Amino acid sequence: MQAHWTNMTLDLLPVGQTARIAAVDWSVLAPDEGKRLRALGIDSGAKVSVAHRGVFAGADPLAITVGRMTVALRRVHACAMTVEAA
């Protein structure tokens, strides 16, 4: 499945497809959450892919691959990140 890149956010990215984070709306994240995401390398410009999705309602949380790391985060965080073709 090929993604449509207009206004694409990370939570909508199909599992297994790689994308680049174009912009992050830090204002919807708590300051500490933003800091932690940046410390884990999840920031504008980073190449990411969705490795897994949660089981229960809303496919929440998501497991994101960034570099050689897998990071779990919630859908609300992923919604704040616009992605573009890598």
Add this chain to the structure above:
Amino acid sequence: MSQLRKVALVGNPNAGKSALFNALTGARQKIANYPGVTVERKAGRLLLPSGQPIELVDLPGSYGLDSTSPDEEVTRKVIMGEFPGEQAPDALIVVLDASNLEQHLVFALEVIELGKPTVVALNMVDLAERDGLVIDPAALASELGVPVISTVAVRRRGLSELAEAIAQAGAREPEKRHPHGFLPERRLTAHAIADGAILSETARHRLHAKLDRVLLHPWIGPLILFALLFVVFQAVFAGAAPFADGLDAGVAALGDLVRGALPPSLIRDLLTDGIISGVGSVVVFLPQIIILFFFILAMEASGYMARAAFLMDRMMASVGLSGRSFIPLLSSFACAIPGIMATRSIADPKDRLTTILVAPLMTCSARLPVYAVVIAAVIPQRAVLGPVGLQGLVLFALYALGVVSAMVVALVLRSTVTKGAASGFIMELPKYQMPRLKDLMIGLWQRAWIFLRRAGTIIFMVTVVLWLLLNFPRAGQGESQVDASFAGKIANGLAVVVEPIGFNRDIALSLIPAMAAREVAVSSLATTYAVDAGDDDSTQAALGEQIAARWTLPTALAFLAWFVFAPQCMSTIAVTRRETNGWKWPVFMLLYLFGLAYIFAGITYWSALALGL
């Protein structure tokens, strides 16, 4: 250069820091809390090649010096020498996971920029090679300007070289000063350095990804998790029983020994009935704690714990918690004590506090004796629907009431006393690793010791106080000691308070010693009803007849509802005090749980009366 006295280990979480710490210091470690916070301070002794011992401190894992959690705050303050009462380390060892080099270099660069004597331990090089990654430590060292030693902590590789490098680092300044930068610049530098130091890179973490495909699978993943938890619970309940029975017998034998060795006196009674049986009733929890923590530590060390949190996060989020609270709460079904101790893996302080506060609502195994006696006595044994009996249904209802209350209380607390910004759930899923037995044993020994020593001192005090209340003032001729004692007087007063919820004076009296542990209510009721306290089963059967004869059904149901909530377990209170670093939260816990117990027992009593039961 001054003499080297103290060195600190720093690094990202999951860099293998603790395994390296264990390998460098051995089993002799000092564990305490940093004053004022519930962050563990781990220190041990490292021998330099010269034979000189230095103190090695294992600082909490950090992603950066700009802290986002109490753990990271401690790491930053200790490194900077800003932690009150804690001397700044003379040198630092930065631990890097070789297979996640670029990410870990970001923090390493930040630490090296500080200009302190620093050595880099390039750890877990064997796992990196398994992933097809070959790194040149010399290239890394020349770029970073500090010595880089390849280590495999679990195989004790590179340890003496590391000790040698630390000894030398203490004697000189770092060669290359890096300018202070910001995170985006450090990230670029880290990328460039990693690129230059990685000699070859082939397949990327294949095993890791394959395991995740199964363990995080939307349907298979939760099935595996629940199967695993089933095994854990079987082991905790069935596996701990013989050891707990053995400890019980040992405590009884010790009591008999003292009773035989000393002449009859109050002091002898204090020793046997007070201290030995009181402290003994707490020590019997030890097998459960050890078995449960064996599984918890193995799940943490293997990397599975983060996956369990991932799978359960959505469910926990619905009551304002995160996936990390799942295992501690589940553990509390066995016993709230290890459950509360396991909350240390929850990074967010408010999530952690909420989890601690609701943990006693999970029906622990100590409530079973109370439930079993009372249900057998007053609930008729008849089938409701097919194989489902009324007695079993009542027991299930008591468990369900506990779980539902925990969820409601968590929601209420999260929007009142532990209110705060959404705690979120941002967590690295570490690589899978085979847990090493020695590291597990060190961890188990530390948990057991914390429980025995810290909880032990408070439990000892409470035991003595309870005994004094039950034995003074002494009874006159023809008067029962219980009625004459302070406890008897308190029971008279308490009876007035608990009468509106259907409790009689016998029950009020049993509630006082049951502060030690819930199941003590059974034996103290048995004593009050002057039943021959022989072996446990016959006591329970005979007690059942007494209860059936003396209590009305509404009273018995109210008594059951009371024990769903009542925080009658001094070990839980003691552990809560330790884990929250003060009396504020255990007192809050006592008040809100007794409040709920009173209200729910009252509702049960009056509803049952109104229904004509």
